Amino acid sequence: MSRLFGSVRARATLAATLVVAVALVAAGTAVLLSLRSNLLGEAGTQAERSAREVAAQLAAGTRYDELSLDVDDRPVQVVDEDGVLVAASEDLERISGTGVDAVAPRQASADRPGDDDDDDDEGLEPGEIGGRATLSDGSATIDGETEDYRFAGVTVETDDRGTLTVYAGSPLSAEHGAVSTALTVMLIGFPLLAALVAGVTWLVTRRALRPVEGIRREMAAITASEDLGRRVPVPDTHDEVARLALTTNETLAALQASVERQRRFVADASHELRSPIASLRTQLEVGAAHPELLDVGGAVEDTVRLQRLAADLLLLARLDAGERPADGRVDLAALAREEARNRPRVTVRAGEGAVVEGSRGQLGRVLANLLDNAERHARSAVEVTVGREGGTAVLGVADDGEGVPPADRQRIFERFVRLDAARSRDDGGAGLGLAIARDVAVRHEGTLTVAEAPAGGALFELRLPADDSPAEAP
Structure with a gap:
C-alpha cells in the first residue's frame, strides 16, 4: 500500500x-x-x-x-x-x-x-x-x-x-x-x-x-x-517533462565531457610523469653502476621538473574539486614588481587602484606562469602593465616573440597542449601553466585572454573585479 x-x-x-x-x-x-x-x-x-x-x-x-x-x-x-x-x-x-x-x-x-x-x-x-x-x-x-x-x-x-x-x-x-x-x-x-x-x-x-x-x-x-554516450528520450510535448529530458541530456553531456577530460588528464599526466621518472631512474642506475658517470646536475634538474609537475597536478586537482580562493586583498602592482624582481628582461608599468580580492598565492602563480611563458618565447624583452578600467583591474603580460596564431588562441589554454613552435623552445614545461592560469582566473570571477602585443608578440590580459573596500588598519 x-x-x-x-x-x-x-x-x-x-x-x-x-x-x-x-x-x-x-x-x-x-x-x-x-x-x-x-x-x-x-x-x-x-x-x-x-x-x-x-x-x-x-x-x-x-x-x-x-x-x-x-x-x-x-x-x-x-x-x-x-x-x-x-x-x-x-x-x-x-x-x-x-x-x-x-x-x-x-x-x-x-x-x-x-x-x-x-x-x-x-x-x-x-x-x-x-x-x-x-x-x-x-x-x-x-x-x-x-x-x-x-x-x-x-x-x-x-x-x-x-x-x-x-x-x-x-x-x-x-x-x-x-x-x-x-x-x-x-x-x-x-x-x-x-x-x-x-x-x-x-x-x-x-x-x-x-x-x-x-x-x-x-x-x-x-x-x-x-x-555516458547514451541519452534519454525527449518527448515532443514542449512542457516541463521535455525540459527535464533536455536538462538531463545536457547534464549527461557535461558529465561525459568531464569524465573524458579526466581520463585524458590522467593519461597525459601519466605520460608527462613517465619521462622525468624514467630519466631520473636511468641516471641513478648509471650512477649506481658507475659513480664516476653520475650526472648530478641532470638528476637534480629532473627532480625539480618532477616536483613542479606534481605541484601543478595537485593544484589542478584542487581547482577541479571547486576549491575557493582564500579571502584577502591583493595589490596587483605590488605583486608584479615582486615577481619581476629577479627577471632582468621583465619591465613593469603599474598604475594605482588595481587591488583585487582573492588568494595572493594563486594569483602569484598565475603571474609567474605568464612570465615564464613570455620569457620562453620573447626575443629580448617582456613588459608587465597593471591598471584599472572602470570596476576591473587589468594585468597584461606582453612579449616581442612570434605571438600566438588566432586559430590557437583558445587551444593553448587546454591542459598538456604545447604548440609546435613552443616545443622547440620549451625548457621542460608540461603544457599546464596556461591551463592553471585560466582556471585560477575563472575561480576569481575573472578572465584570461591572449591577443597580439604592440611589439608583435603575445599579449596575455588578466581581468579581475576590482576591490574598492577600504583596507583594514594594521
Whole structure:
C-alpha cells in the first residue's frame, strides 16, 4: 500500500478524487438545502392561501357549519380566542403542530367579547383578516392517512364571534419526495462521478508521466552500463517533462565531457610523469653502476621538473574539486614588481587602484606562469602593465616573440597542449601553466585572454573585479 501511494500518479489521482468528492458533497448539500427551503416556502404559501380563503368566509359572517373546509383534502382548524376548536375539516382524525390537538369542534359562544392576543394583528377591525401568517410544521391524519404538513395560521376579527384563528395545512409529501429523489440521485451519481474522475486522472497522469518513466529507465540503463554516450528520450510535448529530458541530456553531456577530460588528464599526466621518472631512474642506475658517470646536475634538474609537475597536478586537482580562493586583498602592482624582481628582461608599468580580492598565492602563480611563458618565447624583452578600467583591474603580460596564431588562441589554454613552435623552445614545461592560469582566473570571477602585443608578440590580459573596500588598519 505504501508503495502504491508512493507514486506520483497515485497521489495525484487520490488528491483529484478527494477534491472532487469534497466539492460534490458541498454542492449537493447546498442544492438539498436550497430545494428543501424552496419547497417549504411553496408549501407555506399554499397553506396560507387556504387559510385566508377560510378566513374570508368567516369575515363575511359564514356560519361554522356552512364553511367550505374540505379543499383538496387538506386539514383545516378554526379556533376561537379561548383556544377552543369551533370548526375542522371533515374526516380529520389527528393533528399536531397547530397548538390545538382537538379534531372534534364544539360551538363556542358567538357573543363573547375578547381581546386578540396576537401582537402582530392588534387593532383589527371587524371583518378584517390579519396581515401576517404564522407558520409551523406538523402532521395530520385524514381518513386514515397520515402525512406531514406545513401549517399556516391566519387571524380574522368578526363582529359577533370575536377573534378567530384559522389553521390550514399544505402537504409536505412533494418536498419529501423531491428531497429524497435528489438525495438518491446524489448518493448514486456522486460515487460514480468520483470514480470517473479517479479513472480519468489515473489515465491522464499515466500518459503524462510515461516520458518520465522512459527517462528513469534510460538513466537506470546508463547507470548499469556506465555508457555516458547514451541519452534519454525527449518527448515532443514542449512542457516541463521535455525540459527535464533536455536538462538531463545536457547534464549527461557535461558529465561525459568531464569524465573524458579526466581520463585524458590522467593519461597525459601519466605520460608527462613517465619521462622525468624514467630519466631520473636511468641516471641513478648509471650512477649506481658507475659513480664516476653520475650526472648530478641532470638528476637534480629532473627532480625539480618532477616536483613542479606534481605541484601543478595537485593544484589542478584542487581547482577541479571547486576549491575557493582564500579571502584577502591583493595589490596587483605590488605583486608584479615582486615577481619581476629577479627577471632582468621583465619591465613593469603599474598604475594605482588595481587591488583585487582573492588568494595572493594563486594569483602569484598565475603571474609567474605568464612570465615564464613570455620569457620562453620573447626575443629580448617582456613588459608587465597593471591598471584599472572602470570596476576591473587589468594585468597584461606582453612579449616581442612570434605571438600566438588566432586559430590557437583558445587551444593553448587546454591542459598538456604545447604548440609546435613552443616545443622547440620549451625548457621542460608540461603544457599546464596556461591551463592553471585560466582556471585560477575563472575561480576569481575573472578572465584570461591572449591577443597580439604592440611589439608583435603575445599579449596575455588578466581581468579581475576590482576591490574598492577600504583596507583594514594594521
